[in-house]
Each structure stands twice: as C-alpha cells, then as structure tokens.
C-alpha cells in the first residue's frame with residue numbers, strides 16, 4: 001500500500017510539472033493554432049541557464065530562478081519576433097515547420113554551449129524526507145508541487161481577471177473580432193510565447209532538481225504533447241488534469257510494470273494513451289466545443 | 295468629420311471591389327449606407343476601420359480622412375484609439391467569454407480604466423437584458439441579445455464614430471425595431487456619430503438623417519432621408535413598396551439589370 005501511495009505522489013508531482021509545461025503548449029495553440037515543437041528546447045535552455053547561474057556563478061537559487069524567468073520571457077519574445085512573426089497569416093503548417101526548425105537550432109546551441117553529459121544541481125532543497133503517514137516525500141518533490149500550484153493559480157487569475165489575460169482569451173476566440181476591439185494581436189502572440197518559455201523553464205528547473213540535467217530533458221517537450229491532447233489542446237484546465245493523469249499513469253507503469261518487463265514501458269505509455277484518446281475522443285477530454293445556439 | 299474620397303479597394307492585389315467610393319459622415323449624425331448583397335458595404339466599413347489588412351485588402355487610391363487626419367494607412371488598433379469602432383457583421387461576440395468580459399474587451403484601448411465600471415452600468419441601462427445575463431457565456435445568448443452585446447461592447451470603447459454592419463441581420467422584426475430605437479438613443483444621448491450599413495432600408499431610413507445607396511463598389515444615389523423616401527427608384531428597389539410588397543433583393547437586382555438592357 002505504501003508503495004502504491006509513494007508512486008501516486010511521485011506521479012502527481014511529476015505530472016503537475018507536465019501540466020505546467022503543457023500550459024505553454026496550449027497557450028500557443030490557442031493564440032495561433034500552431035503546435036510548438038520547440039517547447040522541450042525552451043525547457044532545456046531554461047534549465048541550463050539556471051544551473052549555470054547556480055553552479056558556476058554561485059548565485060542563490062531563488063535569485064537564479066528569477067533571472068531565468070526574465071531570460072526565458074525575453075527568449076520567448078525574441079523567438080516570436082524573429083522566427084514566428086513572419087508566419088502570421090500564413091498557413092499554420094508553415095508555422096509548425098518553423099517551430100521544428102527552431103527546436104533543432106536551440107538543441108544544437110545547447111549542445112555546443114553545455115555539452116551533453118548529465119549534470120546535477122547543487123543541493124538546493126534539504127534532503128531530509130518529509131514523513132506523511134506512510135508516505136515519505138523528498139523535499140524537492142514537495143517544493144515542486146508547491147511551486148507548480150502557485151504558478152497555476154497565478155496564471156488562472158491572470159486569464160480570468162487581468163486585462164491582458166481577457167484579451168488573450170478573446171483573441172483565441174475570434175482573432176479578427178479581437179483586432180476590431182483595438183487589441184494588438186501581435187502583442188498577444190508575443191505574450192503567449194513569453195509565457196510558454198517561462199513555464200517551460202520552471203518545469204525544466206524542477207525536473208532538473210529531481211532527476212539531474214542533460215539534453216534528454218527536452219523529450220519532455222514531446223511528452224507534453226499527449227498531455228495537451230489528452231486535455232483537449234485548447235483547454236487550460238484540460239492541460240492541468242491531463243498532466244496529472246499522465247504523470248500518475250507513468251509513475252504506476254514505472255513502479256509496477258517496468259520491473260516485470262525489464263523497463264522502458266514508462267516512456268512509451270503516454271503515447272499509447274495518446275493514440276487511444278485520439279481514437280475515442282478526437283477533441284480530447286476537455287476540447288473546446290463550438291457553441292451552437294438552438 | 296469622417297470623409298471618404300474616391301476610395302478604391304483591392305483584395306489580394308487583384309480583386310477591385312470599391313471603385314471610387316465617396317461619402318461624408320457629419321459629426322453627430324446618423325448616416326446609413328444601403329445596398330444589396332455584394333455591393334461593397336462591408337468592405338467600405340473595413341476600409342475605414344483598418345480591418346481590411348487582416349483580409350489582404352488595401353486602399354489603393356483615394357483617401358479617408360477623420361477630423362483632418364488621413365487614416366487609410368493606419369492599422370486597426372490606431373483607428374480604434376482615434377475613436378472609430380466597427381461592430382462587425384454577424385455580431386462576432388467572444389463566445390467563450392461572459393457578457394461582462396465581452397464588455398471589458400470593448401474597453402481594451404481605454405486609458406481611463408477607472409470609468410469602465412460606470413460605463414458598464416451605462417450599457418446595462420441601454421440594454422437591461424444584458425445585466426441579467428452578465429455572467430452568461432456569450433455564445434449561449436440569442437441572436438438579438440448578441441447584437442445588443444456587440445453594440446454595447448462598441449459603446450465601451452467610447453467611440454466618436456460607431457460603424458454598424460447590418461445590425462438587423464437574422465433578427466425578428468420586433469427585435470430589429472427595439473435595437474434600432476436604442477441605436478437612435480445612443481446617437482441622441484451620447485452624441486455618438488453613427489454609420490449604419492443595412493439591407494433593411496426601411497428600418498435604417500427610419501432613424502437616419504442622411505442616406506447613401508451603393509451598388510457595385512460605388513455610390514449611385516445619396517440625399518437627406520426625406521428626399522430618399524420620396525424618390526421613386528428608392529421606393530421601388532429598396533423599400534419594395536410597389537405592388538406586391540417587399541421584394542427579395544436578388545429579384546430587385548436582376549429586375550433592375552433587365553431594365554438597363556432595354
């Protein structure tokens with residue numbers, strides 16, 4: 001039983017990080033209909049920047065994270081301006097191709113700058129485990145969950161109440177009507193990319209603290225694709241729930257099935273789920289319904 | 295205050311839609327632009343509001359002047375900030391936003407954020423139904439309610455000129471009457487200048503001061519409403535008063551063409 005709970009907690013924590021990263025994915029999809037294949041590389045760049053600040057420049061962790069957030073926001077803005085802006089109004093497929101190109105470029109840069117061996121964060125969180133009944137939680141997991149929840153709450157409030165957040169939702173609904181309100185759709189795109197880079201960086205830093213940092217972290221970018229699709233691609237709550245579901249399934253598979261088959265299932269299972277979901281519910285669990293009035 | 299002079303509009307650099315369109319919209323008045331389907335009414339409004347560019351359209355000749363400034367090259371955002379707001383054809387409310395959020399988006403460009411609450415209340419005074427529906431998702435409103443929301447959302451920008459594109463489209467006659475009487479009140483009480491595009495000439499002429507009739511990309515007739523109402527052609531082709539009551543527009547058009555060939 002305690003093993004089950006342990007796996008459950010691990011699944012929820014890792015899944016919540018997926019949720020966060022998937023949020024970035026969903027935002028870009030909602031604002032421009034494009035699928036961002038460079039999400040994983042955003043994550044990688046964020047992680048390495050933060051790691052470098054902490055490990056090489058001995059900047060306190062919190063400060064390093066804040067600098068990383070600012071850096072990521074700028075990265076997102078620059079990428080949108082240079083790589084994607086020219087594709088506004090062009091077929092979506094060309095924008096998607098651009099993100100694939102972008103992902104190769106970023107991956108190459110990371111490789112050149114930071115190499116490819118696994119590095120670990122200096123100890124940031126204490127390793128004195130937290131005892132919760134039968135379950136033992138490493139502080140890094142607890143903190144990750146707290147940070148993800150705080151960020152998700154902030155974004156939810158942002159989209160619900162802020163002027164820019166409401167304008168972003170309006171633009172996702174009807175781009176030309178948004179234009180007619182005097183909303184700068186360019187600004188909305190840019191903000192979506194900045195937020196996508198920020199959530200990826202945070203996700204990367206958290207996973208990096210949990211598992212260490214190497215370039216394979218960028219596969220998270222692909223893994224959140226099933227998360228986002230499970231949730232319906234354009235639904236923020238869907239992304240959050242989808243992330244947690246995938247996280248739990250992955251953790252359970254790793255805990256129970258992998259020992260039997262000798263490993264590897266854990267990596268595949270999200271994609272198996274993806275295929276199943278697409279067969280049963282093509283719009284995901286929470287995909288936006290076109291409202292039809294009667 | 296708003297002037298179009300010999301405006302020519304092309305889509306995709308080849309399709310010429312407006313062919314020397316001129317009109318004047320005086321401050322504080324209601325002007326109506328009438329014409330059948332495909333005449334270029336919506337294109338005219340988009341040329342004014344800067345929305346053309348989002349459809350690869352362009353003003354290729356002539357100019358549009360607002361309070362002495364040329365605006366035909368400005369983008370939509372700038373034009374909204376200058377005080378011209380277009381309520382697009384087909385209502386185009388943000389379906390997944392609530393009624394009140396839709397109103398907030400209307401005020402997007404406003405600098406005086408502290409007056410916004412007050413203005414929402416003002417919109418509710420003009421459209422009491424909207425207040426009851428304020429937390430409802432706009433996509434679930436009836437056509438008439440959505441049209442009210444679209445106009446209310448326009449008021450939230452505090453525009454000097456409101457461009458309305460076929461507010462009667464798809465609505466029941468009673469609802470059309472109600473909405474047009476409110477449009478008239480907005481003009482009188484807020485002093486908003488209004489340019490209303492319509493296919494329903496009767497209702498539009500009932501509130502307007504001046505009318506333009508366009509066909510095939512240019513103005514074919516214009517005048518104060520009283521004069522248009524007396525004009526035999528207008529009566530026949532746009533008000534459908536001759537013998538068998540109102541004609542369908544397609545019939546009117548082909549009829550007219552036949553007449554020209556004679």
Ligand SMILES: Nc1ncnc2c1ncn2[C@@H]1O[C@H](COP(=O)(O)OP(=O)(O)O)[C@@H](O)[C@H]1O
Pocket residue numbers: 305306309311329330331332333334335336337338349351
């Ligand atoms: N985005 C566009 N691209 C190409 N042609 C267009 C576009 N919008 C309108 N048109 C054409 O311009 C003409 C006038 O259209 P429109 O301005 O919508 O007329 P109205 O509003 O009077 O019905 C029509 O022939 C239409 O097919």
Ligand SMILES: [Mg+2]
Pocket residue numbers: 335336337383
């Ligand atoms: Mg039209």
